[in-house]
Amino acid sequence: MRVIVAHNRYREAQPSGENTIVDQEIGQLEAAGVEVLPFLRSSDEIARFSGTDKALLPLSPIYAPRAQQELSRLITEHRPDVLHLHNPYPLLSPWVVRTAHKHRVPVVQTVHNYRQVCSSGLYFRDGRICQDCRGRALGVPAIVHRCYRGSRAQSALMATTLAVHRPTWRSVDRYIALTSGIANHLRDYGIPDDRIVVKPNAIPDPGPPPPLGDGFLFFGRLSPEKGVGLLLDAWRRHPDGALGPLRIAGDGELRPLAEEAAAQRADVEFLGPLDRAGVAAALRSAAVVLTVPTWHDVLPTVVIEALAAGRPVLGTALGGIPYLIGADEPAVAAGSALSTGEAGWLVPADPAALAAALPTARAAAASLAPHARARYQRTFHPDVVTGQLLDIYAKM
Known part of the structure; x- marks a missing residue:
């Protein structure tokens, strides 16, 4: 089996359990005999962008043309069985789902947060749980409250991205919900049950537990x-x-x-x-x-x-x-x-x-x-x- 694993790595200065889980999952798949084709980008690359690339960066969550070109070449060369997507933002864009489908490659996505709906991905704002953008065609509250990176302009772009890609997300062939809570979030978003599978992350076995300590x-x-x-x-x-x-x-x-x-x-x-x-x-x-x-x-x-x-x-x-x-x-x-x-x-x-x-x-x-x-x-x-x-x- 040949699988493309697509993930936009978070900045190294921002410790990310998601990065670690993706790395571990790639290793586990390879150990099981799967041929993994990593399609990885890192937000650390942004610091090395040219002035033109930085100017175009705000649009990349919507389309990211370079990522689509590179993904098309990778698919054409290797003919994978599946594309497995993790985080698409900001350098891959959810458009990779459409690119894979154009080449008749099915898409699985692991859902690590609530960013189908919430611009910050957290359902959390100003010290409290917030779901003000649920059910809205456009997440206006996210713009008003600067939920994405503390910027009203960037929040407007992310809210627009989520609105544009609602059909994209609903075209994903199979969603991996890390917990039953995420499965409920996806159902609320309109994803049917037959396209949701609950599969958690794994961590390496540390071996037999030592006796309990105290406290x-x-x-x-x-x-x-x-x-x-x-x-x-x-x-x-x-x-x-x-x-x-x-x-x-x-x-x-x-x-x-x-x-x-x-x-x-x-x-x-x-x-x-x-x-x-x-x-x-x-x-x-x-x-x-x-x-x-x-x-x-x-x-x-x-x-x-x-x-x-x-x-x-x-x-x-x-x-x-x-x-x-x-x-x-x-x-x-x-x-x-x-x-x-x-x-x-x-x-x-x-x-x-x-x-x-x-x-x-x-x-x-x-x-x-x-x-x-x-x-x-x-x-x-x-x-x-x-x-x-x-x-x-x-x-x-």
Whole structure:
């Protein structure tokens, strides 16, 4: 089988889990015997553009003529079975779908965000969930609020791009929804069920889990939508030391908040940004991983990393988290905001609810730990996920 993998890489200065997932998926496909033809561009290329190319850049999300020419040559030379698209912006354009179809090549797209509808791709604005552009022919609210790169002009171009390419997106042959939440987003957009397949990302197997450590671990970007402020508000509702240690790892605009908490309380430790070995060590030291975004986070990879390490997850009931921990239909105790899934617990994005759930999660961590590892092996192991992807390609 021969597959073109098309992806516009995000800037290296902007850490991207999506870039990492695409790289890993290419490696997994090649290991399975697939001939992968990478059709990759990087937003870092923009800095080297000529003056003319930079002037034309705002139009590239709509059409990107050079990308279409290069893709046509690649298809003509190699005759692929499938084109698998990830992020098309800004240098590829959704027009690659039309180019592939012109050559009778079917298109699969993995949906990593909400950018069929939302100019920022996040459904999040001004510190709150925002879906003001749903159902609109043109995303005027995105323009008014400068949702794309903080620019009204660029937001107008992106909103126009989304309007122009509504027929393009509806012509994609098969959508890969990373979670059931993304599948619902696609249905709401008008994609029929028979063109949607739920297939999550995979991460490499770290091996048998070590014994549980103690306390809680939060690791990820320290930004408002990731919920570190929500977490610290909930944590302060318990006496110092009552829950064991809270370790916070990562970097971002709210780093001073984490540093201040570590300075004020003996049970909070700020680890700073960690490399892969550092993350593995932090997971070994913890009993429960906290993933508490205040937006509909599509597929926080930290949850899969926690499950692979045999650590249950306490998360907010938003975005892809219910699916990840096996709680699309969670069991809810009477009179409680806390619900339980196969590999963790869910709460509303509310500090009181999170504070009430912390002792429960700590007490029950050992009982859910084996289920966390089992869910990883059954749902997120590379062998399982690659098999699903090959099956999707074979049915095109």
